[in-house]
Amino acid sequence: MKKTLLLSLALSVGLLAGAQQRNLSNIRKAEVRPIDQGFNHINETSVQSTYTGGEIYNRSGDLLKTNIASSSNVYGIFSYEQRVVSAQPEAGMVFFGNRAGGPLGATGNDIKVAWGANESATWSNYVITPETGFNFRYPSTVVYNPAGNTNPANMVAIVSGPFTDAAGWKGQFFGSVKLDGQNKNITYQNNEPNIYINHLNIGLNVTKNGHAHVASQRLNGTSTNYLSAGWEVLNGSFNVATNQFDWEPVVQVQPALLEDGRIDANSLVFSPDGSVGYLLGTAVDADPDYSPYGLEWPVVYKTTDNGETWEKTEPFNFSEINTFKENLYPTRADLDLVVPRWYNKWVGGNRNNGATVDIHGNLHIAGIVRSTNSVHPDSLNYFYTEEPVLIFDVFMNGDGTWNAILVDSVRTDVVDAANPYGMGWDQRIQMSRTSDGSKVFVTWGDTDPASWGINFETNQQPDVFTWGYDVTSNLYTLPVNVTALTEYWGENFWMHVSDMVIQNGSKYHIPVSTSVPGATQDNPLTHQYLSGVYFDESDFILLGSNKTEKPAAKLQVSQNYPNPFNGSAEVVVSLVSPAGVSLKVYNLLGQNVLEVAERKLGAGSHILSINASSLKSGVYSYVVTAGNERVTKKMIVK
Known part of the structure; x- marks a missing residue:
């Protein structure tokens, strides 16, 4: 252009x-x-x-x-979530993987993996073809270098993404192949009946210890009407005997979100030694602890066991960051x-x-x-x-x-x-x-x-x-x-x-x-x-x-008593200094269903009463606000 x-x-x-x-x-x-x-132009x-x-x-x-x-068109590389460029720092090599086609060869249904030294104009490539009747779409590619290897031919390309057939979106693929074309092992899985598409190409990465990870946002519905059904993470590990990656069953991660469960800017990243990983996006969390103002903030899950289990990180009020106060x-x-x-x-x-x-x-x-x-x-x-x-x-x-x-x-x-x-x-x-x-x-x-x-x-x-x-x-x-x-x-x-x-x-x-x-x-x-x-x-x-x-906390809020309860419960609020205090109750959708109007309270401890007689049985959150501070607790109505 x-x-x-x-x-x-x-x-x-x-x-x-x-x-x-x-x-x-x-x-x-x-x-x-x-x-x-003085560059030589050999392969491209x-x-x-x-x-x-x-x-x-x-x-x-x-x-x-x-x-x-x-x-063939921009759809081979347009998504920011795809892993297109990667590197092996110890080998000084760079890799590029994309859905192919166009003037430099292969078809728009193939994946081309190209590689070269960081400062070199000489690049080699290998073309990965799908099974007959299938078409690679939106692929992610990363390359693993086994310990002690110095030959690019023995490096292993890992690929993942969605695939289509003649009828349209079919499912997702994942697998690996050596850069010399040997030990090719790619799995094709059909989508679940209620899943419109499952890209399986978010943040594809491989750690030094041979653990590979990739995530996907599950989209539930049809091409014209779909919602986010959360994430899933696929984990694999390098098998030195077969020169392939062995893959485990996917792990599903389902955050509770507002706005139809929409989540944007998805990422999956791991620490240098692979011991810590994070799965994240921006969304409006249904838990007011994590979204006290009802805005798009990071929703972050953490793993410390190579992606087998994921836990939500503790909530943090991003409005407390000094740099934001200085610039926003x-x-x-x-x-x-x-x-x-x-x-x-x-x-x-x-x-x-x-x-x-x-x-x-x-x-x-x-x-x-x-x-x-x-x-x-x-x-x-x-x-x-x-x-x-x-x-x-x-x-x-x-x-x-x-x-x-x-x-x-x-x-x-x-x-x-x-x-x-x-x-x-x-x-x-x-x-x-x-x-x-x-x-x-x-x-x-x-x-x-x-x-x-x-x-x-x-x-x-x-x-x-x-x-x-x-x-x-x-x-x-x-x-x-x-x-x-x-x-x-x-x-x-x-x-x-x-x-x-x-x-x-x-x-x-x-x-x-x-x-x-x-x-x-x-x-x-x-x-x-x-x-x-x-x-x-x-x-x-x-x-x-x-x-x-x-x-330093100026507001302390007790757990409601009794809990679970029906009828009414009490909450003890302790203040360091006088403040206007209010209490709001939210359901799991983040809707405000009950409110204790704000009133001025002095320093010391005070009792607020929650009358839940109008609420249905279920789990709720109550938020006590005093000045610029707020504390959120969960309660159960029987």
Whole structure:
């Protein structure tokens, strides 16, 4: 897709002519280093850059895009949940797996796995064909390197995703094959009768100890009317005797959610040693402990036994994070209260968050977080304020609290589906880490109006941006626009980023792919590996945020007595200082079914009475609010 084609989405011919007068005032000067011209092009066609201009954002100048694969249409690689790019840091190799077709060969029903050294323009590939009558769709691919192996032919590709037959969506596939084509073992499972589709391609990963994991969101219903039926996780382990992966029965994880159970921005990530894993998305949790303001917040489950069992992480009020208080607007009803809200495809058009796990086993979530602003005195009616759109790295501290660091601002809105291409795209925020998890990285695609000298409103000409954080030293980098004013300026569509980076001395290389699309979503694409995206150890210079401390509790609430009960029960509320106190009861759908009106109470202990005579038998939650504090407990009505 050429620059001029995308510019025509929003700009007149006059503006196009003006685009040649670029505003360079905001671009940092940097040294340009020559590009090695001595590459051999054996397996695929390569594209080389010989940019020798003056000012660029990235200080390396040694970017190179190499053609490595192609697809029949965008549906082979468009989903952010697919694992398309992966790496083996110890071997210094990068892998790209996609639904094939297009100018570089294989059919649109096959999977092509391509691989090469991080800085090389020479790539090899292997094509995986499905069983007769089946078609691979939306595949995820990752490669496992058995201990002690140095030969790429003995590495094992793991694949998963949905498949179709002549009648439509059929089920999901999973399995493995060596890169030399030996020991191919792929299982095809039909969907359950009430499941419309089960993609089985969320966060496919494999740990150093040979454990593979992939998740899926189960969609219950039909193509025109379906709901989320929760997640399922598939776990496998490498069998050294067969050079294949043995797979266990799926594990189902069913969070209780509002809004028809909808959950967005799904991720599955594991720690460097594989001992800790997280399954997550953004949603409105039905438990007010986890969603005290009824907004999209992370819903997170944790495993410590290789994915066999999953437990919900303890609740945390994200409005307590100091970085949010410093950068987001407060609610109108309470100028001391900042209520963060995660973006998703229904709110602001963003479809994904990045996620990874650091050296300490702590989860990091990179995403766009906005504040909410209330016009209602009880702070239940929210709308978005006209504030800067910001990306944060939000992460666990390891003690039940969370913290955050501001990464960068988002410069443009998403491109919606009403453009000539026929499919929209967002900033495609993704995360990576070093092999040991001591450094984490955020990479995204955005259009920078300052570099173009044009007031772009949507992300029509995406560049590759990246940012890094050293979790051991608490130092982070400046955000860098890698591709601005280079040969690849504004031509970085459908970006995918590896979950692992490759360290070479003091440099941390981030494997990135971009694609050259056709005129519409149904035309073939060529996929390119972008080498030269890296940070140096010396780039980690800024000190991170102070740790979020758990505030001292000013409100204590007892369990209702009796419990279970019918009729009435009592709750003891203890206050450190005078406050307005209210009590609300919610059913499992999050609906407010009973309320004790707010009244001013002094310091000390007080008894509140709950009259449940109008409630049906079942499990309820009651929320006691005193000032800015709230405590949630469960109760059972007989």
